[in-house]
Amino acid sequence: MNTFPCTVCGACCKSINGIKELQNFNKNGICVHLKEDNTCAIYDTRPMICKIDEIYQKYFSQYYKKNDFYNENIKICNELQKKFKLNKKFRIKLIKEI
Structure with missing residues (x-):
């Protein structure tokens, strides 16, 4: 897998409270740049901080395999989707080790 399998659900963009790097984008916990179509x-x-692939390359590639890093982010993404009661069609399946 070359890029993070984002399903464009918008859950991460609706959960930015407390993220220092996004404080200037925060409007009641939602990114001001999130459009209606997510x-x-x-x-x-x-x-x-919004670029999973670049964050991995710059900060985490020496500590994690890419699939492991993606899986940790997928778990968080799926939990946020549950929190917002989003349709299960947005869920991302964990990546199996090849």
Whole structure:
């Protein structure tokens, strides 16, 4: 897998309270750049913390296998989806080790 399997559910963008790097984007816990279709209005220039693949390469690749890093993020993503009672079609399956 080359990129994180995001399903564009918007759950992470609706859960930014307490994230220091996103304090200027925070409006009642929701990113001000989240559009109604759950896409990002500033996708190409979004902060590093919103870029799972780049975060992995820059900070975590020396500590985790990519699939393991993705799986930890998938677990969090799926929990946020449950919190917001999102349709199960947005759930991401854990990546099996090859």
